Amino acid sequence: MKRTLGVCYYPEHWPQEDWAQDAARMAAAGITWVRIGEFAWSRLEPQAGAFDFGWLDLAIETLAQAGLKIVLGTPSATPPRWMLDRFPDMLALDAAGQPRKFGSRRHYCHSHAGYRQAAAQMATVLGKRYGRDPRIAAWQIDNEYGCHDTVLSYSDAARHAFRDWLAQHYQSVGALNRAWGNVFWSMEYDSFDQIDLPNLTVTQANPAHEMAFRRFASDQVVGWNAAQVGALRPLTDAPLIHNYMGRVLEFDHFAVARDLDIASWDSYPIGFLSDRLEGDAAHKARYLQQGDPDMQAFHHDLYRAMNKGRWWVMEQQPGPVNWAPYNPAPLPGMVRLWSWEAFAHGAEVVSYFRWRQAPFAQEQMHAGLMRPDDQPAAGLAEATAVAEELRQMPDVAHVQAPVALVFDYASDWAWKVLPQGADFDYFRLVFDAYKALRRQGLSVDILPPDATGDDLVGYKAVFAPGLATLSAPLLAALATTQIPCLIGPRSNLMTSELSTALPLGPNLPDLDIAVARVESLPPATMRPVAGGGAVLHWVETLEGSAPAVITGEAGAKLLVTNGTLHYLAGWPDTALWDRLVDLICANIARSRLPDGLRLRDTATHRFAFNYAPEAQDWNGQTIPAAGVAWWPLSADSRTG
């Protein structure tokens, strides 16, 4: 498939007389796609029921005339002020019970039926007008679900919807009491109407209560999205897309994706390094102007898993952003590097955010491809270079990676609800595994938690760390697979109700092992491992007959195996992760990469991305800081 570039554009921010020139310049830069409309509700429907599509018609016409394909957004992330007059109770409440007021964006509760209906109605109106318009080549629904912590709402609407959800799931309040173990502190309910949201309790709420609320909240996002999908589907054949964010984990993206056609995400490498990644000061200083070397790749691989490989970068950082604690500029070359990295991981489109930096409002310090004074910003030349390179490049053809990594949103919720140790974070654990694989040059595919035996076919290794509860399909697959698999730590120790599995987990097929006890450890405490490395944060005491491959210094079993399946009883440090990759991926060609260099294989090429701030030598080539290189790949040289 031929890869293309896009850009996000807000015609409503600029004089109409500038649109044609903007469109021409986009086209000249080699841009194919333009996303519009997703924040424009107050211009599309200035008063309730009074629509104004004239400007949008003109914008579409102008952009299409320049040869651009349009992604049209539904504007439900920014309901206009009059919507609040209609639905004064549509706002979310935070966990402290405060309303999250109008004045920015995402000021709605997913559980509010009235606003949900109004948003779907808006999608219908747009669908009727533009659904069969060939210039509208794709749709974006809403914008960045979960951004600004907007999944969990404690509003009246949420409370009532939660009670309905519980009634449907448990059928009887007695069943709920039993499932949650409400006898524990006399927390038993007589009716669903007595059940409140799990905020503001005197001490921690029942984890089962919180877990149910997490599942409910995720379902509310799915249902919210589905309402608009339901409105648009009959009206258009263009693909439906949502633009997810980085490390937003409060809803199940796989579940949302089931209703959509293409996944996309918004990639802000430098902001993300600063505001949502662990890492010591040296790491953050080293990658200050590049972003973490694995964060983008991880999300590329994650979102590639959503819709049978169809995915985009809907928003690509093109320069300094405005919303992180500190906002440095990308190193020269990084915009190109990020773009090519996305393509190497299979993106169909990389779309820059935004065309021109706005001179007003919240994001006026967020760079675009153009400066607010209509001069080219630094990113434009790099984007243009990518467009030119794309023209030279043969199609980027995807190929299955040698390693599969399982990712499960519900496990994140489980460990947030019941961390047991302040540093136990699911994403961090999975990301540590991902980084370990990538340090050895391996390409990775991400699988959903209900991956089946069929889904595992073709992989040479499977990693599934930290799964709170293993799904039935995955358990079945593990029972028969011959692929080396790593499970653990803290895997399958809980039921889906977040109670303790009995018999004690992990209850893996043909692996006689049980976790007799767990310990969480403060950051400075390491438990050394025989042969090198250490565990930290978390360590389990195993009992059972499965033989140990790796043990603690005192001989305690740390990694056990039945030959294929491996269970890991602690949180590895970097050195131990390296040993684990060596062990599980022994049958895959690997090589330890220079610090900051990363590889990615397509069907035909190997790409190298140098995230380091200095040049790195690789494969006989010197790759400059922020540089990209690629080589044709013969079958025998493929490593990961």
Next chain:
Amino acid sequence: MKRTLGVCYYPEHWPQEDWAQDAARMAAAGITWVRIGEFAWSRLEPQAGAFDFGWLDLAIETLAQAGLKIVLGTPSATPPRWMLDRFPDMLALDAAGQPRKFGSRRHYCHSHAGYRQAAAQMATVLGKRYGRDPRIAAWQIDNEYGCHDTVLSYSDAARHAFRDWLAQHYQSVGALNRAWGNVFWSMEYDSFDQIDLPNLTVTQANPAHEMAFRRFASDQVVGWNAAQVGALRPLTDAPLIHNYMGRVLEFDHFAVARDLDIASWDSYPIGFLSDRLEGDAAHKARYLQQGDPDMQAFHHDLYRAMNKGRWWVMEQQPGPVNWAPYNPAPLPGMVRLWSWEAFAHGAEVVSYFRWRQAPFAQEQMHAGLMRPDDQPAAGLAEATAVAEELRQMPDVAHVQAPVALVFDYASDWAWKVLPQGADFDYFRLVFDAYKALRRQGLSVDILPPDATGDDLVGYKAVFAPGLATLSAPLLAALATTQIPCLIGPRSNLMTSELSTALPLGPNLPDLDIAVARVESLPPATMRPVAGGGAVLHWVETLEGSAPAVITGEAGAKLLVTNGTLHYLAGWPDTALWDRLVDLICANIARSRLPDGLRLRDTATHRFAFNYAPEAQDWNGQTIPAAGVAWWPLSADSRTG
């Protein structure tokens, strides 16, 4: 007295068919006592007024049949959900004005008259049914007062009760205005009904206002407890007990204890080290799996002071807990060590929490003596060993310690309200003194703040650091005693209304000294002391004729004395504390102990407890890490 073991058990969590086996196993392990019922209200009274005692009758019968003695708890810490329908305003409010909702435990305001009455009524119902039942050998009232910050409530009920309390204490609002100095910022009131709770003021509230609220809140706990005592006393002769917590200081435990027969507390050494003790990272790492070497002993000594020496450990940590930021396992041996340490300090009973780890709800990660899969957990063997050792051991007979240490809850409130320096904490100061005494092998008795001359008889040294206001009895005792006493710093400088004492304190008998000025210091600032050591956090400028025993480097008086009474004008560092113990305890045999080793003398034996993670040599014996040793004690070898 013969010491015994107990365990906490929740028959309502388990199938009835398992109870008999559980009871048999408890007995087999050497357990004497079993505590039940304290969270079971929703099973005892599933609907308002509809009681169900069948299961409890059966549980009592089953446990008693196995030879176990029962502690029956009143369930008022966990009112069932229907109680909120009856009293929607029974919830506490936090200082920010948020309700502290149903969904965990302790969801009530001590000032709510309706729920107080309902809880007392439940005690009456239980007392009528079981008060004369010989199988019920003791009662526990409520559970862990003050846990989860539940003493201070800002509810309407609290506001109204506070006004009544003020009216009773001050009789006229004019008297209150004068006592508080409300003229200061035109804070004068015209009536008690104008007085609000001291939260959410623009800047700090009048400290006298806050101190009155603290006294009131403590009295509300006393009154709450007394209501149930009043219900049970006519109905039973079994002793009434409450289980206090560690470092919960918001109410006066001495005052609660006056209505009870036995004090008990819940000892979680590893959790407490992590979540409620000062200490640098090295200290916390060293004792990660043992707990602070003095925290348990301090509370043993404190609660021994409550009811003429009658005290228990009602809940003893038996393995990893769930509620601290990090939850490692105890070193092998620690469960035994903690148990023996309690006995050496005079405990009648050590009761483990809990029999079997629950597989659901909030505490499912909290270890028991049994695992959730009904297999023995690590703690069981150690408990069983203690039971066996108890059988071998002659009675543990208490003896008066050589050193008395005064502890006063109101001083904690005073310095919380008016810290003057961010690091001035009363408990920390007293605990530093306690640690210094224990580093030299001294056994300590704790005395209440109104200790009399009679109470001091027999001690060789008295320490009373940081008393906001000295009580009349203690002042009278100090006027005549010949025992070396250490008073200060910041002692008797304030009135009980938290205004400045005039003449300037400490106003000690026969000690011509006044604190002319105080300074608080940031952590990095030390003021060296002539001869070794330093003061930190706090230093006073003394004037008056009392001679100095220790001075600052520039000659300022730091420790002054009249020969018997010593006043200390600063917060000592460790080296200075050691000097002070040498000085005040010069007439007591002492010896500097290895790091982590602690001694405790009974009437007949000296016990040594090795909290260190390595073996320590002592008295010609090598005591392993987490080890206990004891020797018969001849009168001349007794040191502390």
Next chain:
Amino acid sequence: MKRTLGVCYYPEHWPQEDWAQDAARMAAAGITWVRIGEFAWSRLEPQAGAFDFGWLDLAIETLAQAGLKIVLGTPSATPPRWMLDRFPDMLALDAAGQPRKFGSRRHYCHSHAGYRQAAAQMATVLGKRYGRDPRIAAWQIDNEYGCHDTVLSYSDAARHAFRDWLAQHYQSVGALNRAWGNVFWSMEYDSFDQIDLPNLTVTQANPAHEMAFRRFASDQVVGWNAAQVGALRPLTDAPLIHNYMGRVLEFDHFAVARDLDIASWDSYPIGFLSDRLEGDAAHKARYLQQGDPDMQAFHHDLYRAMNKGRWWVMEQQPGPVNWAPYNPAPLPGMVRLWSWEAFAHGAEVVSYFRWRQAPFAQEQMHAGLMRPDDQPAAGLAEATAVAEELRQMPDVAHVQAPVALVFDYASDWAWKVLPQGADFDYFRLVFDAYKALRRQGLSVDILPPDATGDDLVGYKAVFAPGLATLSAPLLAALATTQIPCLIGPRSNLMTSELSTALPLGPNLPDLDIAVARVESLPPATMRPVAGGGAVLHWVETLEGSAPAVITGEAGAKLLVTNGTLHYLAGWPDTALWDRLVDLICANIARSRLPDGLRLRDTATHRFAFNYAPEAQDWNGQTIPAAGVAWWPLSADSRTG
């Protein structure tokens, strides 16, 4: 002008029989002024409408009899409790929506019309009674505007007043929508009544919205003050004064000052170092008992700029305070040093807070000149020495400083609203510049942001760092001045509506330069500068033809100039600030001072103040720690 001393006194706190002796002692100590009344509303009007002036009459008479001149305060900072019965909605709300309750002080919202009226009425009552009384030589209006974060209120009164303010400023809601760029996220309003205060939004509110709220809130303070000025002006000829605080920036002090006659401020050097200044631990430890060596001088210079040079220190710290996290005592000599420093900077009066330490209520740990037991505190002797020295000293005559520094409250609001980097703080930037000037012995005058060409006459250098928007008068002045000026970083890049300036700023006269891009940097990231020093926190990319005087290591322009005007494109470290002072102040005699020593020139003398904790040699003289020295100044020896 002859300089004099004053003191703050609260006769209502003490028995009437003590007043005469207090007054006599004040006079004996050389004190000229006494401030009274500013917190005494509950005694002046114990019940609504029932006044009691008897005690105040007597206090005035007693003080005046001793020869003291009286500053009478209006008591509006402490409305009595009955005022809340009258205006239950007069309280401010914090940003979380919580009321800021009665029980301390400043418990009112500046926007509450009813209380504003009541406060003005009280001023009228006082003015009628005492306005022509010759013993009342000055008035203080209210107390410490903005203290305890009391400028920004989110009450209903504030919301309604904000809407009115917006309506008056923008006239039409369409104009507001355009000015704020509300199209950005469909934030457009249909009427002013839809506009809420900018708190509790889901993510950041529109910076234009927040900036308007900031301007409004400042105007409310101005209007509040003006209401009392309006009440008093017709009734008295005595000067009207307000006592500002240190680093309180939420309202425009220049605007308040326009209605007053004399500026004053409350100088607490040690508290301010601890609770409101940046600085590493070594700096804070070194100056723990002296205060920052530039903080007082900066505010002296700032408040001297308010009312044509007429200013006082209304409250001078005389010993340890009570309100900082840690409260050490001043080094001996510091009370004298602070006093003389104020006079050297032009203060007419230095008034100590307070005469006698109160033995009750919030500030009972705050030292006075007298102890609570009526003995002299350490500060009294130093104050008395200053009084004696003043008698010996010729008049302190002010002279224009060689350097002007522009200070703009609105720039602080702008960068608080839109920091772009977590460490970008306007005050910190300006204060860094001020410190750099003072390190070289320069005296500084502060100018308002709308300084004109006339205002610049006589200066040899002008520093104007960090101005969000340059005023028209200042821009005009810069266009013609021949004085070396330093502008930048981040200067004139925004409009007054906090939108991006177009063409891109700084748009300075005859300086072809534009800021093409900005970057904010985390604390550990430094960008070295060719020739020495570095930039941190903030760096801009310049384009344009103006030649560079200083460049980054890679050659990027950092300081550009047209010969007179210099634009600085980054936040300098200390070494770079020194270079900048060398460059801009090349024509002024300077000398690098020992660490902690500071100079200040009057018309006739050079003063040296040694803030260091050790003696420093200067001008052939050894100045002890906390010492002051002065020399007659000949015109040719004047440096700064």
